[in-house]
Amino acid sequence: MNRIRVIAWNTFRETVRDKILYNLVFFALLMIGSAVLLRNLSMGEQGKIIKDIGLAGINLFGVLIAIFVGISLVSKEIETRTIYSVIAKPIHRCEFILGRYSGLVLTLFMNAAIMASGFFLTLFFCGVEIDPALLEAVGLIVVELLVITSAAVMFSTFTTPILSATFSVALYVIGHLTDDLRVLGGKLQNGLTKEILDGLYYALPNLEYFNVKGQAVYGAAIEPFYLVSAVAYGVTYCAVVLILACVIFQRREFR
Amino acid sequence: MTPLRLVGLTKEFRLGWGRRRVRVVDRLDLEVNRGEIFGFLGHNGAGKTTTIKLLLGLLTPTAGTAWILDRPITDVAVKQAVGFLPESPYFYEYLTAEEFLAFYGQLFGLSGQHLARKVDELLEMVGMTDARRLPLRKFSKGMLQRVGLAQALINDPQLVILDEPMSGLDPIGRREVRDIILHLKDQGKTIFFSTHILPDVEMICDRVGILVRGRLRSVGAIQELVGAAAVTSIEVIVEGLSDIGAREAERLGGTVVRRGPQVMITIQDETTVAALLDVVRRHAGRLVSLVPHKRSLEDLFLREVEAGRT
Numbered sequence: 001m002n003r004i005r006v007i008a009w010n011t012f013r014e015t016v017r018d019k020i021l022y023n024l025v026f027f028a029l030l031m032i033g034s035a036v037l038l039r040n041l042s043m044g045e046q047g048k049i050i051k052d053i054g055l056a057g058i059n060l061f062g063v064l065i066a067i068f069v070g071i072s073l074v075s076k077e078i079e080t081r082t083i084y085s086v087i088a089k090p091i092h093r094c095e096f097i098l099g100r101y102s103g104l105v106l107t108l109f110m111n112a113a114i115m116a117s118g119f120f121l122t123l124f125f126c127g128v129e130i131d132p133a134l135l136e137a138v139g140l141i142v143v144e145l146l147v148i149t150s151a152a153v154m155f156s157t158f159t160t161p162i163l164s165a166t167f168s169v170a171l172y173v174i175g176h177l178t179d180d181l182r183v184l185g186g187k188l189q190n191g192l193t194k195e196i197l198d199g200l201y202y203a204l205p206n207l208e209y210f211n212v213k214g215q216a217v218y219g220a221a222i223e224p225f226y227l228v229s230a231v232a233y234g235v236t237y238c239a240v241v242l243i244l245a246c247v248i249f250q251r252r253e254f255r
Numbered sequence: 256m257t258p259l260r261l262v263g264l265t266k267e268f269r270l271g272w273g274r275r276r277v278r279v280v281d282r283l284d285l286e287v288n289r290g291e292i293f294g295f296l297g298h299n300g301a302g303k304t305t306t307i308k309l310l311l312g313l314l315t316p317t318a319g320t321a322w323i324l325d326r327p328i329t330d331v332a333v334k335q336a337v338g339f340l341p342e343s344p345y346f347y348e349y350l351t352a353e354e355f356l357a358f359y360g361q362l363f364g365l366s367g368q369h370l371a372r373k374v375d376e377l378l379e380m381v382g383m384t385d386a387r388r389l390p391l392r393k394f395s396k397g398m399l400q401r402v403g404l405a406q407a408l409i410n411d412p413q414l415v416i417l418d419e420p421m422s423g424l425d426p427i428g429r430r431e432v433r434d435i436i437l438h439l440k441d442q443g444k445t446i447f448f449s450t451h452i453l454p455d456v457e458m459i460c461d462r463v464g465i466l467v468r469g470r471l472r473s474v475g476a477i478q479e480l481v482g483a484a485a486v487t488s489i490e491v492i493v494e495g496l497s498d499i500g501a502r503e504a505e506r507l508g509g510t511v512v513r514r515g516p517q518v519m520i521t522i523q524d525e526t527t528v529a530a531l532l533d534v535v536r537r538h539a540g541r542l543v544s545l546v547p548h549k550r551s552l553e554d555l556f557l558r559e560v561e562a563g564r565t
Binding site: 002003006007010013014017018080081082084085086087088089090091092253254255 | 268312314315333337339343345346349362363406
């Protein structure tokens with residue numbers, strides 16, 4: 001446990017010293033702030049524009065950070081060979097993966113907190129009511145980021161940074177379309193294709209589960225049971241993906 | 256307790272589209288004794304780094320096994336007593352020297368005052384105290400090598416494994432690394448290091464192993480391997496030797512080369528030295544130098560490499 005903590009802290013330190021992270025956070029805040037200007041272009045529902053753009057900004061830049069920092073954490077270590085001196089220490093490979101993941105989760109929490117603060121401050125200064133549902137929506141965005149990060153880390157245990165990024169982006173896109181996979185499967189006559197689509201539906205993360213932005217923007221209350229089950233689903237999915245990442249990484253050879 | 260024991264250690268890689276098997280390390284049997292400096296010699300691509308990676312769990316053996324301090328290398332806990340410096344130091348460049356050492360110390364469970372003291376001690380030992388707050392990205396290769404050596408010692412290891420610790424260093428850097436290795440031996444540690452820089456090996460190693468194409472060709476003390484008294488030739492330089500004297504020297508089996516006033520005579524047979532000196536004296540020559548040439552580690556190394564390739 002101590003070694004996971006040491007690696008997590010070092011990962012967090014690595015990411016906060018990375019200029020790319022600051023650029024992404026800066027642009028996220030810029031996007032959220034720019035909503036103030038855009039609201040003047042709309043007739044009525046000015047608060048909705050700020051909420052829409054704010055939540056979309058947190059989501060988009062959160063995903064970019066999760067994917068591009070996430071994939072670099074393991075594959076960059078292998079490419080730059082810094083991993084040699086770490087694996088040569090009394091550390092299990094799984095501890096390394098969990099440490100790297102935990103460090104990135106810390107970074108994601110910090111970034112989400114910064115971006116959410118920027119968002120809520122913007123709402124406050126524009127005199128828009130801050131609904132608790134908005135906080136819940138941000139919370140579920142963070143859970144979505146945890147899922148994407150776990151997948152990005154898993155991909156980076158066996159492939160190159162570019163392929164890891166490609167797979168992660170693809171997963172993010174398909175993850176928002178899994179319901180369509182099921183609908184499509186239901187319309188097909190071919191048994192095998194239907195089974196494959198059903199299999200993909202269950203294997204791929206259902207990221208739409210974490211998307212309550214629409215409700216939050218209109219101030220509709222989100223069911224507590226829905227919130228709890230979405231968080232439970234996200235955490236379970238992360239756990240399964242990380243176990244898979246550990247199994248793959250355990251077999252990885254460092255030539 | 257044997258610091259390091261390899262039994263039939265083998266590693267094969269699958270290469271190319273045909274997944275052709277290539278044996279990089281071939282049935283290595285080796286024992287490194289406690290408290291010795293063991294030089295693991297080999298040409299580029301001989302399998303030195305692969306062997307070290309197998310020992311440290313970066314690669315999995317295809318066959319055979321190894322023990323560190325009498326425990327199998329698959330036991331992660333055994334690394335608690337091992338220090339390792341990788342070939343070409345690749346480290347976290349965003350860390351300062353002291354953060355870097357503290358990070359590795361924490362992986363070994365060190366903390367608080369004990370860790371701080373250890374970091375200070377090692378930075379001083381490798382002469383990096385003044386650079387302790389500089390990020391590693393600003394370090395030269397020599398500085399990285401030194402701080403890398405410090406991280407290999409943060410856990411006060413019983414066995415220190417160094418992969419090409421002198422490569423890329425200038426003569427001063429090499430001497431400093433040599434001194435540190437000798438200092439570690441004085442502390443009772445066992446050092447296993449790979450290299451292809453032979454003068455360093457001759458200076459500090461108790462024993463060596465020569466690896467050629469993944470196979471261990473020779474193992475033993477340098478003196479044993481090259482032969483303590485094996486004189487291969489004797490080079491005699493004289494001044495003022497007449498042509499008649501030079502011809503007589505040739506008749507004794509010597510190779511004669513005249514360089515201005517000096518004549519260099521090389522003989523292969525030690526027993527003819529007395530007769531040669533008699534010729535020099537009789538023909539009014541003046542002895543300038545007499546140097547017996549012994550077989551060197553380099554000769555042995557080149558011979559083993561050549562034999563291993565054929």
